[in-house]
Amino acid sequence: MAGLYLEQFEVGAVIRHTLTKSVTESDNMLFSVMTLNPQPLHIDFDFAAKSEWGRPLVNSLFTLGLMIGISVHDTTLGTTIGNLGMTNTEFPHPVFHGDTIRCETEIKSVRESRSRSDRGIVEFEHRAFNQDGVLVARCTRQAMMLKTRQA
Template identity: 70%
Template sequence: MPGLYFDEWEVGKLVRHPIRRSVTEMDNVLFSSLTFNPQPLHIDFDYAAKSEWGRPLVNSLFTLSLLIGISVHETTLGTIVANLGMTDVRFPHPVFHGDTIRVETECLSKRESRSRPDAGIVEFLHRAMNQDGILVAECKRQVFLQKRPAETPEA
């Protein structure tokens, strides 16, 4: 299913995304390294073993990126003009190596653009849960979406 146009969103619409993703040790270490994040809770197994968690935590910004990424196919693929912002980002439960993440998206609000008649703003609430159904991340995301193009008569 391609992304939806502004016109296709209704407040309250809930999308349960079919893609799920298991998080690996490589994901965590590579993401932390690529982003220059030396937090030992993510990359130092000995240090993490002595923490209250007893094992490494997955980098929360990886979790946020995965949350948004999994949602793209059914929300904004090919219809987005721009991301406008992400607010109210929360990580109520840690993600660990081996957790499988699933995502759902709810449309919270929408409004027509004041400056562009061919677009509008939609606010989503994205939620990520682990394999046990525990909420591990959520954020509100404001996107600028195209409206469905007008049908052109065939020649």
């Protein structure tokens, strides 16, 4: 698997993920409908046109999921036991249809589990930027990670 094991994470390291995605109208509509979110800023073009934004906003929870999803291949693919939590989630600038999102992840802390010797906890700060380099999302995530398997 491409994910890293606990011992491979270094505090302060910044991983610039190569995977990017242009967000489409379909992404936003499907996500909003699938999550039963009727917010007209996301799904009603007429309503959104009359808002201060002048067009639909991409659902912020889609943006959060995309940001973390982009990070998976380089960080946790096959080596995570599970997410423990997300804190300090911010959306400082809106995402619109057609924006291309790129992400980076900074390793904030790494520690071994106090109760299980085969794992530990990594704290990530994920950051997402649009095609103009504007920060559109940030969150701190804690994940339970496997240690390298011993022979």
